[in-house]
Amino acid sequence: AQKITQTQPGMFVQEKEAVTLDCTYDTSDQSYGLFWYKQPSSGEMIFLIYQGSYDEQNATEGRYSLNFQKARKSANLVISASQLGDSAMYFCAMRGRNFNKFYFGSGTKLNVKP
Amino acid sequence: NAGVTQTPKFQVLKTGQSMTLQCAQDMNHNSMYWYRQDPGMGLRLIYYSASEGTTDKGEVPNGYNVSRLNKREFSLRLESAAPSQTSVYFCASSERVQGSTGELFFGEGSRLTVL
Numbered sequence: 001a002q003k004i005t006q007t008q009p010g011m012f013v014q015e016k017e018a019v020t021l022d023c024t025y026d027t028s029d030q031s032y033g034l035f036w037y038k039q040p041s042s043g044e045m046i047f048l049i050y051q052g053s054y055d056e057q058n059a060t061e062g063r064y065s066l067n068f069q070k071a072r073k074s075a076n077l078v079i080s081a082s083q084l085g086d087s088a089m090y091f092c093a094m095r096g097r098n099f100n101k102f103y104f105g106s107g108t109k110l111n112v113k114p
Numbered sequence: 115n116a117g118v119t120q121t122p123k124f125q126v127l128k129t130g131q132s133m134t135l136q137c138a139q140d141m142n143h144n145s146m147y148w149y150r151q152d153p154g155m156g157l158r159l160i161y162y163s164a165s166e167g168t169t170d171k172g173e174v175p176n177g178y179n180v181s182r183l184n185k186r187e188f189s190l191r192l193e194s195a196a197p198s199q200t201s202v203y204f205c206a207s208s209e210r211v212q213g214s215t216g217e218l219f220f221g222e223g224s225r226l227t228v229l
Contacts, residue, residue: 100145104158105156107156
């Protein structure tokens with residue numbers, strides 16, 4: 001069975017500081033993909049970053065980076081230089097060997113303080 | 115380019131009523147999905163369709179039915195709504211293409227309240 005765990009229901013960060021959102025996963029698949037999505041208060045789901053299980057380097061997209069530690073089964077999202085607009089829910093998700101199933105964590109609500 | 119469009123965006127039902135959520139995508143994706151989002155529980159997969167003509171159960175299929183009408187459209191039906199089905203519903207699509215991430219593309223969500 002696939003499982004995604006996000007243990008931080010809510011977090012605060014000061015504007016311009018970096019923040020790490022935790023995500024651990026459980027799978028017996030050798031090939032899988034890890035995703036992070038942002039959900040602002042308006043409700044839409046915005047894709048942020050992807051890491052494949054065979055990718056040797058950590059993924060980066062602008063201010064977002066994914067700290068992938070395969071042996072520990074963790075895929076933490078790092079946001080550098082936080083902005084007020086980063087305040088949102090963040091979801092970690094995994095796609096297993098069965099390409100057609102994506103599993104989501106319970107989410108972390110990030111609040112960026114001015 | 116509209117992406118994934120779902121209707122209606124809001125709906126209030128009484129217990130026992132039925133309704134259908136419609137979803138259409140214009141990205142020529144083979145795979146389509148229905149998720150529900152509840153506070154503290156993230157997104158849970160209700161049903162998915164790997165390709166036109168196929169559907170499969172996800173994590174929480176009870177009380178729902180789906181139809182993959184064609185490659186573009188994937189509908190979710192509540193035959194006899196219950197208060198436990200009060201939720202925000204998301205339709206999504208994806209496509210596995212060599213060299214791409216194959217991420218999910220989401221609709222804007224449909225907020226359903228069952229009284």
